[in-house]
Amino acid sequence: MAMSIAENRAVRLAHAEAHAALHGLALTPLRRQVYAAIVASERPIGAYELLEALAPQRGRMPPTTVYRALDFLLAHGFVHRIESKNAFVACCEIGVPHRSQFLMCDGCGATVEIPGDDLADQLSHSAPAHGFEVHRQVIELSGLCALCAHAARSAGGPA
Numbered sequence: 001m002a003m004s005i006a007e008n009r010a011v012r013l014a015h016a017e018a019h020a021a022l023h024g025l026a027l028t029p030l031r032r033q034v035y036a037a038i039v040a041s042e043r044p045i046g047a048y049e050l051l052e053a054l055a056p057q058r059g060r061m062p063p064t065t066v067y068r069a070l071d072f073l074l075a076h077g078f079v080h081r082i083e084s085k086n087a088f089v090a091c092c093e094i095g096v097p098h099r100s101q102f103l104m105c106d107g108c109g110a111t112v113e114i115p116g117d118d119l120a121d122q123l124s125h126s127a128p129a130h131g132f133e134v135h136r137q138v139i140e141l142s143g144l145c146a147l148c149a150h151a152a153r154s155a156g157g158p159a
């Protein structure tokens with residue numbers, strides 16, 4: 001049976017907490033709230049949106065406070081940064097070392113993480129052949145999600 005979105009969020013939070021406890025990572029109340037806000041967001045969420053989302057719980061915070069929490073969440077694999085949007089998504093498999101590709105919908109902003117090292121390896125291994133030294137590797141594909149593609153087809157086709 002499919003999980004509701006709320007159940008799914010609760011499961012992800014519980015999983016993140018268990019991972020933190022297992023590895024002695026200090027998931028402080030603030031870090032937990034930042035993570036929960038990222039999980040709750042339907043699309044990649046930026047630092048300033050996070051400040052707004054957390055204002056009811058935390059009041060006004062300096063952006064550096066949120067950036068420090070994000071640095072922790074990034075460093076320990078709880079979230080990924082979507083470089084092209086300077087925004088963050090919750091990782092789909094915390095605790096499993098991986099690199100990821102992202103499918104991003106131009107219509108609704110929905111973002112899907114596709115974990116997998118094969119493509120990333122292929123690219124980073126071919127770079128030295130070109131005398132190129134890779135410092136940062138980001139694979140993001142933009143287009144339309146199934147819902148938006150369907151809506152676009154329906155709008156364009158006969159009613």
Ligand SMILES: [Zn+2]
Pocket residue numbers: 080090091092093094098100113115
């Ligand atoms: Zn991930």
Ligand SMILES: [Zn+2]
Pocket residue numbers: 105106107108109110144145146147148149
């Ligand atoms: Zn979409």
